[in-house]
Amino acid sequence: MSVVAEHISEHVHRDDLGSRMGIWLFLFTELVLFGGMFLVYAVYRFTYQQEFHVAAKELNTLIGTLNTLILLTSSLTMVLAIVAIRKDNKFLSIFFQVITIFLAFGFMVNKYFEWMAKIHHGIYPGSETLLAKGNGEILFFGLYYVMTGLHGLHVLIGMVLIGVMTRFTMKGTVNSDKYIHLEAAGLYWHLVDIIWIFLFPLFYLIT
Amino acid sequence: MHDKEQSVSYLDYKGKHSGIFAWILSTDHKRIGLLYLMASLLFFAVGVTFGFLMRLELIAPGRTIMDAQTYNSLFTLHGIIMIFLFVIPGLPAVFGNFFLPILIGAKDVAFPRLNLLSWWLYVLGALLAVISVFLPGGPADTGWTFYIPYSIRSTTNVMPALIAAFILGFSSILTGLNFIVTIHRMRAPGMTFFKMPLFAWSLYATAWVQILATPIIGITLLLVTIERMFGVGLFDPALGGDPVLYQHLFWIYSHPAVYIMILPAMGVVTEIIPVFSHRTIFGYKFIAFSSCAIALFGSMVWAHHMFTVGMSETAQVIFSLLTFLVAIPSAIKVFNWVATLYKGSISTDAPLLYALGFIFLFSIGGFTGLIQGALSVNMHIHDTSFIVAHFHYVMFGGTGFGIFAAMHYWFPKMFGKMYNMKTAKVGFWTLFVGFNTLYFPMFVMGWLGMPRRYFDYLPEFQIYHFISTIGSWILIVGLIIMFTNFIKALRSKTSYTNINPWSGETLEWTVPNKPPLENFEVIPTITAGPYEYKDNDEILTKEDN
Numbered sequence: 090m091s092v093v094a095e096h097i098s099e100h101v102h103r104d105d106l107g108s109r110m111g112i113w114l115f116l117f118t119e120l121v122l123f124g125g126m127f128l129v130y131a132v133y134r135f136t137y138q139q140e141f142h143v144a145a146k147e148l149n150t151l152i153g154t155l156n157t158l159i160l161l162t163s164s165l166t167m168v169l170a171i172v173a174i175r176k177d178n179k180f181l182s183i184f185f186q187v188i189t190i191f192l193a194f195g196f197m198v199n200k201y202f203e204w205m206a207k208i209h210h211g212i213y214p215g216s217e218t219l220l221a222k223g224n225g226e227i228l229f230f231g232l233y234y235v236m237t238g239l240h241g242l243h244v245l246i247g248m249v250l251i252g253v254m255t256r257f258t259m260k261g262t263v264n265s266d267k268y269i270h271l272e273a274a275g276l277y278w279h280l281v282d283i284i285w286i287f288l289f290p291l292f293y294l295i296t
Numbered sequence: 297m298h299d300k301e302q303s304v305s306y307l308d309y310k311g312k313h314s315g316i317f318a319w320i321l322s323t324d325h326k327r328i329g330l331l332y333l334m335a336s337l338l339f340f341a342v343g344v345t346f347g348f349l350m351r352l353e354l355i356a357p358g359r360t361i362m363d364a365q366t367y368n369s370l371f372t373l374h375g376i377i378m379i380f381l382f383v384i385p386g387l388p389a390v391f392g393n394f395f396l397p398i399l400i401g402a403k404d405v406a407f408p409r410l411n412l413l414s415w416w417l418y419v420l421g422a423l424l425a426v427i428s429v430f431l432p433g434g435p436a437d438t439g440w441t442f443y444i445p446y447s448i449r450s451t452t453n454v455m456p457a458l459i460a461a462f463i464l465g466f467s468s469i470l471t472g473l474n475f476i477v478t479i480h481r482m483r484a485p486g487m488t489f490f491k492m493p494l495f496a497w498s499l500y501a502t503a504w505v506q507i508l509a510t511p512i513i514g515i516t517l518l519l520v521t522i523e524r525m526f527g528v529g530l531f532d533p534a535l536g537g538d539p540v541l542y543q544h545l546f547w548i549y550s551h552p553a554v555y556i557m558i559l560p561a562m563g564v565v566t567e568i569i570p571v572f573s574h575r576t577i578f579g580y581k582f583i584a585f586s587s588c589a590i591a592l593f594g595s596m597v598w599a600h601h602m603f604t605v606g607m608s609e610t611a612q613v614i615f616s617l618l619t620f621l622v623a624i625p626s627a628i629k630v631f632n633w634v635a636t637l638y639k640g641s642i643s644t645d646a647p648l649l650y651a652l653g654f655i656f657l658f659s660i661g662g663f664t665g666l667i668q669g670a671l672s673v674n675m676h677i678h679d680t681s682f683i684v685a686h687f688h689y690v691m692f693g694g695t696g697f698g699i700f701a702a703m704h705y706w707f708p709k710m711f712g713k714m715y716n717m718k719t720a721k722v723g724f725w726t727l728f729v730g731f732n733t734l735y736f737p738m739f740v741m742g743w744l745g746m747p748r749r750y751f752d753y754l755p756e757f758q759i760y761h762f763i764s765t766i767g768s769w770i771l772i773v774g775l776i777i778m779f780t781n782f783i784k785a786l787r788s789k790t791s792y793t794n795i796n797p798w799s800g801e802t803l804e805w806t807v808p809n810k811p812p813l814e815n816f817e818v819i820p821t822i823t824a825g826p827y828e829y830k831d832n833d834e835i836l837t838k839e840d841n
Contacts, residue, residue, distance in 0.1 A: 107406050107481040114473045118511045125515035125545060129530065132541050215527035224529075224536025231529040235522055 105269045112273045116280050119243075123284050126236050130291060133228045140225025145295045147212065148233070152203045153293035156196050157285065163192035164282045167251070167275045177265035179258060186255045186271075189278070193248045200241055204234075233292055240288060243281045250274045305712065305810030323408035324813060328415050329394030330710070332385055339381040339422065344775065346374040351734070351768040354761045357753055367751040368437035369452070373429065375440030376457060380464045381422055383691055384553065386699045387560035388506070389418070389471055392499045394710060396475060398804045399493045401484025401822065403814040406477040414470035421463035428456035439749065441546060442517065444531040444539040448524050455524060458517045465514045465549075468556070472506030475499050484803075486822035493802045493826040494583050498563025501587040505552045505559075509595060513549035516542065540605050547598035555594040557691060558658075559587055561698025562629055565651045568705050569633050570827040571800045572648035573640025577827045579632040586625035593622045603674045612671055619669035626662055630655060645798070646720035650701030653728050657693025661686055664739065679749075682742025688735045700727075700778065705798070707782065712809035714792040715785040723781060727774030733767025802826050 134141045170185035211218030212230055219227055254274045257263040263271045306326040313321050319331060350370050353360050362370070393411065397404055405411050429435045436457040438447045447454050479500050483492065519530050520542070529535030531542040570577040577583065599607060599615040633655060642648070664686045668674050677683065708714050738746075741760040746753060753761065796805040807815055 102403075104406065104481055107477050110480060111407060111410075111473055111477045114476060114507055118469050118473070118507050121508060122511040122515045125512045126519070128545070129519070129541065132538065133536075136538070137536070214529070227529040227535045228537065231523075231535070235519065235528060235530065 103267075105267075108269050108273070112276055116276060119280055123236075123239075126232070126239070127287065127291075130232050130236070133225070133232065134291075134295075137223075137225025137228065140223050141229050142295060144222075144226040144229035145292060147207070147210075148293050149203055149206070150293050150296075152199050153289055156199050157289050159192050159196050159199070160282050160285050163189045163196070164279055166192065167278045171268065171271055171275050174258065174263060174265055174268045174271060179261075179264075182271075183255055183258050186251055186258065190248050190251050190255070193244055193251070196244055197241065197248075200237065200244075204237075236288060237292070240281070240284055243284070247274070247278050247281050250277060304812055305808070306813055307711075307810050309813050321412070323404070323412050325393045325397050325404050325408065325411060326710075326811065328411050329390050329392075331415055332389040332393060332418070335419065335422065336382050336385050336390060339377050340386075343374055343377040343382055344772065346370045346377070348768055348772060350374065351765045353751070354753070355765040356761075357755055357758060359752075364751040365434070365437065368439075368749075369429075369435040371749055372436050372439050372457075373425075376425060376436075376461065378691075379440055379553070379557075380461055381418075381425070383557045383695050384464075384468060385418060385471075386557075386695065387564065387702065388475070388499055388502055388556070389414075389468075390699075391495075391564070391702045391706065392471070392475060392560060395706065395804055396478060396496060396499055397482065398807060398811060398815050399496050399802055400479065400482060400487055401803050401816065401820050402478065402482035403816065403819070405474050406481055407474050410470055411474055414467040414474070417463050417467035417470070421460045421467060424456050424460035424463065428453040428460065431456065441550070442520060443546075444520070444537070444542040445533060447520055448532055455521060458521045458524075462514050462517045462521070465510045465517075468506050469510045469514075472503035472510070475503040476507070479503075484819050484822055490581065490584070491822055491825050494566040494577065494580070494587075495560070495563035497584040498559045498566070498587045501591040502556050502559045505556050505591050505595065509549045509552040509556075512545060513553075516545040516549070540602070540607075543602050543605060544599065547601045551598035551601060552591075552595045554687075554690065555590055557695045558698075559590060561654065561695040561701075562587070564698045564702045564705070565633060565654050566629070567800075567802065568647050568651040568701055569636050570640075570829070571705075571798050572645060572651070573637045573642045574799070574829055574831075575636055575640040575827075576825075576829050576832040577632070578635035578638075579628075580825065580827075582628050583632050586628040589625040590622060593618060593625065597622055600669055600674070603671060604678045616669055616671050616674075620666060623662060623666055630659060643798075645704075646715075646717060646724060647701050647705035647798070649721060649724045650697050650704055653724065654694060654697040654701060657689050657697060657731065661689030661691075661693055664689065677742055679747055680742035681738040681746045681748050684748045685735045685738035685742060688738075693731060693735070700724075703782070706804070707785070708792050708794070708797050709804055709809055709811070711786060712791045712793075713785045713788060714797070715781045719777060719781040723774055723777035725774075726777055727771060730767050730770030730772070730774050734764055734771050735767070737761070737764045737767070801828060 166185045166189045170182045170189065173179075173182035173185060207213065207230075213219065214231060214234060219230055251274050254263060254271045257270060306324055311318055311322065319327055322328065349362070350367065353362050353367055393405070431453050433451060433453045435452060436442075436450070436454045437452050438450055438454055438457075442454065442458065442461075447458075479492070479496060522528055523530045523532060529537055531537040531539060533539055566577065566583055597615055597618045599611060600619045603612055603616075633651075664682070668677060668683065668686060704715070704720060737760040741757050742748070744757070746757045746760070792809060795807070795809055798805075803820060804811075806820070
């Protein structure tokens with residue numbers, strides 16, 4: 090048995106560069122995933138330019154801008170959290186991680202109000218108000234709900250991930266020597282951010 | 297077995313868990329490979345049964361044993377099961393998992409737990425596909441392509457099938473990701489990229505296609521799911537959507553997917569040919585790079601599935617040209633294999649027979665692929681059984697035979713048992729004859745105008761359908777011979793101790809049969825290429841007499 094136990098402990102090899110590579114590859118797949126949707130967007134926008142333009146006026150640019158600011162700031166705090174842990178400042182790192190989660194939460198709250206306002210106005214998939222509009226507008230709002238929705242899902246996943254990392258940092262599993270997990274969560278968070286950077290102009294700023 | 301502590305085989309060692317958990321919670325790449333093998337063979341049996349029933353239905357015109365709706369569901373399920381559950385995981389997930397780490401001199405893959413997760417995702421996806429058959433509403437009848445708008449309108453259980461395919465895609469992505477990092481980071485000291493066995497190269501090219509193409513099908517199927525569930529306008533033409541766009545997105549993945557299927561099979565053949573002709577592989581770098589070239593070009597030809605949907609002529613010409621270009625790297629491989637056999641001292645054991653069967657059947661499949669790539673001819677044979685014959689020659693005659701070749705080649709290493717060679721050869725010839733009898737008539741009737749996916753047909757096609765159905769029986773007899781041979785070997789008491797039965801030169805033949813937990817006692821240092829047979833130069837310089 091002891092031989093086996095030895096084997097198992099040997100088995101857990103550590104390769105930070107390999108892990109980093111794995112994360113980047115995973116992020117590529119995420120980019121391609123969203124890329125598929127951006128492709129659909131591009132084709133429909135090309136087909137229905139005018140209607141996309143009209144439909145975009147319904148979106149609330151103020152909330153959109155606010156959310157962009159929030160998300161960009163949260164990327165900054167995420168980076169600060171990683172820098173802090175590298176400098177072995179556990180408390181500061183936890184502080185910045187919590188701020189990141191808090192900002193992400195703020196993003197979702199804004200998103201919630203934004204969607205609710207739309208739904209109040211009767212603009213949601215399958216609604217009479219929406220079906221009365223032209224095909225281009227139906228597609229615009231279809232894409233709006235799907236793309237911001239899937240992005241929102243990624244924000245939620247990111248929040249959970251960072252939450253777990255905060256726990257790890259408290260326990261000391263993530264520390265100044267071994268912070269690859271936190272770094273991974275950070276990279277994921279930047280992906281969420283960068284996708285939003287494209288979503289924002291494509292939906293809010295094309296009026 | 298007890299002479300050395302390290303030689304406890306991967307089948308016998310005791311880990312944290314016991315009983316079935318020692319398997320389904322194991323992170324050992326070899327156990328995971330076997331889990332995949334068992335699961336995918338189970339689904340292969342189901343897929344074969346569906347295919348058999350379809351062929352039986354088609355033995356005579358009109359209704360024979362089932363109604364049209366059942367037939368539609370059968371070809372859908374046959375497609376989904378064979379493609380997503382058998383052919384795609386068949387080589388990378390089964391033999392890639394089992395042998396990639398051993399071939400490159402590693403203890404395991406880079407992310408063993410992720411590896412286990414991808415098996416679980418595979419099982420989850422497979423279960424969903426199975427459940428969709430039994431839920432009220434009946435199994436999906438859209439064909440495995442889920443074409444819009446029928447896939448939004450059909451009242452059958454399209455949703456579970458879509459989600460199943462999505463999850464299976466996820467599993468495939470994680471396997472690909474794992475392999476890329478493994479190949480980059482875990483090679484034994486001295487094993488440069490150009491000293492890797494070519495199976496590893498083919499897995500590497502495959503893995504890139506897996507991670508770059510699969511997300512597209514993932515998102516596409518997800519969009520269809522959302523569209524069905526919430527009535528969001530995305531592809532539905534009634535809401536302004538574009539069904540042709542769906543087809544593009546579908547084939548952007550699903551065409552490269554056929555290279556996910558064929559590349560590893562080519563890798564297996566490349567392993568087998570030099571070993572059984574006792575010669576160094578001819579054109580190592582060309583074979584390695586042709587794998588990458590196939591992966592690259594193969595990702596840019598998807599629209600040749602859609603020549604009849606009304607694309608612009610420019611697009612059609614470009615896609616047609618690119619389709620012809622893919623044939624070049626494939627041909628490079630075939631020529632290199634044949635050149636390796638030249639002047640070799642060939643032993644025609646079962647693995648080589650299957651590899652040669654692969655070359656023969658794949659060549660027929662490949663050449664008929666070129667015929668279809670020509671625009672004018674494509675109009676004539678689009679959606680006929682010519683296409684069905686073509687992709688069965690490539691996918692079954694190619695990848696299927698590749699999988700069987702791998703099974704015969706690595707069987708003694710994996711299980712420490714040896715099958716009966718004579719029976720294996722009988723099995724091969726029966727399969728080979730059955731295969732051609734089954735699929736060749738489809739070329740003929742397709743050319744004459746027999747549409748695919750039709751439940752009924754005109755009487756003039758009956759003779760071809762009849763021959764084809766007879767072929768399916770011979771094929772199944774061949775499969776039974778092959779698998780009983782394996783099962784007999786597994787149940788036999790005598791264990792096979794020769795660790796290098798075929799005198800291979802790659803690393804898996806240096807470790808004990810049923811390799812121990814971490815494969816190598818000492819990680820080897822590599823100094824030479826993978827297939828360096830000492831008398832190679834001597835053979836080549838010898839004068840013909």
